[in-house]
Amino acid sequence: MNTIDKAPIEFYFDFSSPYGxxxxxxxDDIGQRHGREVIWRPYLMGAAMKLSGAKPLVExxxxxxxAHRDIPRSARRFxxxxxxxxxxxxxxxxxxxxVFYWLCDGDPAQARxxxxxxxxxxxxxxxxxxxxxxxxxxxSAAGANADDTRSALGDQAVKDRLRQxxxxxxxxxxxxxxxxxxxxxxxxxxxxxxxxxxxxxTGGW
Amino acid sequence: MNTIDKAPIEFYFDFSSPYGxxxxxxxDDIGQRHGREVIWRPYLMGAAMKLSGAKPLVExxxxxxxAHRDIPRSARRFxxxxxxxxxxxxxxxxxxxxVFYWLCDGDPAQARxxxxxxxxxxxxxxxxxxxxxxxxxxxSAAGANADDTRSALGDQAVKDRLRQxxxxxxxxxxxxxxxxxxxxxxxxxxxxxxxxxxxxxTGGW
Numbered sequence: 001m002n003t004i005d006k007a008p009i010e011f012y013f014d015f016s017s018p019y020g021x022x023x024x025x026x027x028d029d030i031g032q033r034h035g036r037e038v039i040w041r042p043y044l045m046g047a048a049m050k051l052s053g054a055k056p057l058v059e060x061x062x063x064x065x066x067a068h069r070d071i072p073r074s075a076r077r078f079x080x081x082x083x084x085x086x087x088x089x090x091x092x093x094x095x096x097x098x099v100f101y102w103l104c105d106g107d108p109a110q111a112r113x114x115x116x117x118x119x120x121x122x123x124x125x126x127x128x129x130x131x132x133x134x135x136x137x138x139x140s141a142a143g144a145n146a147d148d149t150r151s152a153l154g155d156q157a158v159k160d161r162l163r164q165x166x167x168x169x170x171x172x173x174x175x176x177x178x179x180x181x182x183x184x185x186x187x188x189x190x191x192x193x194x195x196x197x198x199x200x201x202t203g204g205w
Numbered sequence: 206m207n208t209i210d211k212a213p214i215e216f217y218f219d220f221s222s223p224y225g226x227x228x229x230x231x232x233d234d235i236g237q238r239h240g241r242e243v244i245w246r247p248y249l250m251g252a253a254m255k256l257s258g259a260k261p262l263v264e265x266x267x268x269x270x271x272a273h274r275d276i277p278r279s280a281r282r283f284x285x286x287x288x289x290x291x292x293x294x295x296x297x298x299x300x301x302x303x304v305f306y307w308l309c310d311g312d313p314a315q316a317r318x319x320x321x322x323x324x325x326x327x328x329x330x331x332x333x334x335x336x337x338x339x340x341x342x343x344x345s346a347a348g349a350n351a352d353d354t355r356s357a358l359g360d361q362a363v364k365d366r367l368r369q370x371x372x373x374x375x376x377x378x379x380x381x382x383x384x385x386x387x388x389x390x391x392x393x394x395x396x397x398x399x400x401x402x403x404x405x406x407t408g409g410w
Contacts, residue, residue: 052267053260060258062380066393073390076410077400175267185278188271191396195282205281 007183008037009196012169014045014177015093015129018071018082019190021119023178025080026193034200036182040104040112042097043166048175056090074190081124091122091130094162095153099139101161102152114142212388213242214401217374219250219382220298220334223276223287224395226324228383230285231398239405241387245309245317247302248371253380261295279395286329296327296335299367300358304344306366307357319347 011027013020024040031038049055057067068084075082096118104111117138121127127134132153139149152158172181176188180196185204187196199205216232218225229245236243254260262272273289280287301323309316322343326332332339337358344354357363377386381393385401390409392401404410 048267053265054268055258061256062253062375062378063259065378066380066391069391070393073410170267173267173270175271186271186274188275189396191394191400194399195396205278 006034006036008039010039010041010181012041012043012174012177012179012181015042015096015115015118015122016090017045017177018123019074020177021082021123022074022078022080022190023180023193024115024119026078026190027178027180030193030197030200033197036200040100040108040115041165041169042093042100042115043169043174044094044097044162045175045177047166048170051170052175054175081120083124083126085122086126088128088130091128093129095132095135096129096138097162097165098153098158099135099144099149101165102149102155102158103139103142103144105161110142110144114139114144117141211239211241213244215244215246215386217246217248217379217382217384217386220247220301220320220323220327221295222250222382223328224279225382226287226328227279227283227285227395228385228398229320229324231283231395232383232385235398235402235405238402241405245305245313245320246370246374247298247305247320248374248379249299249302249367250380250382252371253375256375256380259380286325288329288331290327291331293333293335296333298334300337300340301334301343302367302370303358303363304340304349304354306370307354307360307363308344308347308349310366315347315349319344319349322346 009027009031011023013023027038057064072082072084100111100115103114118129118135121134121138122129129135129138132150135153136146136149140146173186178190178193180187180193182196182200183204185199187193187199214232214236216228218228232243262269277287277289305316305320308319323334323340326339326343327334334340334343337355340358341351341354345351378391383395383398385392385398387401387405388409390404392398392404
């Protein structure tokens, strides 16, 4: 697989987004099929939602009911393990995001392992990933030292790193989860990943 | 084609919605492929958007930029003629909706012809379909008498008919365009029509 000349797929997501979770279970296969590296880029979608005028799904009448039906249906369609998370939901993903980038700057594969564990913790096991103890536990499972993880969570440089990532995402016009950019083309939503696949296959339209 | 035992596909849309227009160009083929009648049901999406807390795309930073890119790209993907409509946009579709139901109660096929002409007028020819004269002209092209159309537009029964349709749509939880219901399953968005097709093919999941 020659990935030297091809731009990577950038995969933006928020850890509290079920559609982001579904995308995370599918995007690497799409990358592999087309010889593209996939860069995982969690960010704080809430900051973008303020700008885009969107409210969380659970606060939006009608759409909320639809989402409650569509989310498990989407999981079934793609054969992805899913259990509706218990309250509180949606929840703050800031600790998980900080740990992700702290790990990523050392070893992107380890960060991705952590991200997968975090999504499964929330959307399969129903754990509260907004809690520092849970995030430290998940980082440990991915091979990180627990004390180092706790230190990183309080490190100003790590906080700044996430802020830059989120500001950068918003500056690029990103507002959803998942949100994919490939060859300069943006695609919003798990329901557009088939389109990403087709775009890469055909060279676009 | 035996459509006797199969429930129809209900196709909800707003005349000022570009994704509704794209859906209108695709839904009848899907119905035909699976031996399902398609019932076209325009409604006033703005009334539902108030409830769902959504703002029109053009008022939503970030999402607006994405939509301006995605809408023509979606048209290209599906080979649908499209020209971005000139201002004012979005526009009021109330007159077009009223004429649709007035025609529909006499001849559903004529109403559908009028709907197709209305969508093409807005999204291909750039005409202002919020204007009564334009709507009367389109109804005439679909075979209706111009004076009768003007009378219908002022008829309280016709106004009530549309109000009932819109209230009924909201009571069913409908908020978007296009929005499809088949065998009790709701599907929101032009980007879910492939899923509708697959659902009908497989019997669901």
